[in-house]
Amino acid sequence: MSSVKYEDGWPQPHRIMDAEPYWAALQEDRLTYQRCDTCTQAVWPPHGFCPHCSGRSLTWHTSxxxxxxxxxxxxxxxxxxxxxxxxxxxxxxxxxxxxxxxxxxxxxxxxxxxxxxxxxxxxxxxxxxxxxxxxxxxx
Known part of the structure; x- marks a missing residue:
């Protein structure tokens, strides 16, 4: 179990590998999400595969x-x-x-x-x- 980290009183997000592009984009004031290249469904939260069709090809898009x-x-x-x-x-x-x-x-x-x-x-x-x-x- 991980402990919550605080900076300036705010809890900081628990960052998982699949979501790193999301957190990096937010630092540039960009909101991103994934879309499956196979079934074209939006994927959120970030995954290493599509929860809709199990496709393995996901592309990051700017919302x-x-x-x-x-x-x-x-x-x-x-x-x-x-x-x-x-x-x-x-x-x-x-x-x-x-x-x-x-x-x-x-x-x-x-x-x-x-x-x-x-x-x-x-x-x-x-x-x-x-x-x-x-x-x-x-x-």
């Missing part, structure tokens, strides 16, 4: 960073001092326009986050790692 709120939940009491400073905050899944689902934090007042609302990515450095967060956009 447009747009989608819609698929689900959400508001955290009223943050688990650490850093999270408590920004409470309440809302997390959930975004249904990305490219056809995959990404878990994230929403940059909006909790009552403004509604299933189906359009969102787009914003990048925020937390500790040493840039994270993709999502803001509501006018439709």
């Amino acid at each position: 447009k960073g747009k989608g819609k709120v698929y689900s959400h939940s508001t955290v009223v009491r943050g688990p650490t001092a850093t999270w408590q400073k920004i409470s309440p905050y809302t997390v959930g899944f975004v249904e990305m326009d490219e056809g995959y689902y990404l878990f994230t934090q929403f940059l909006a007042k909790p009552d403004d986050v509604v299933i189906g609302k359009r969102v787009e990515v914003r990048y925020e450095k937390r500790g040493t790692q840039t994270q993709p967060l999502f803001a509501l956009v006018d439709q």
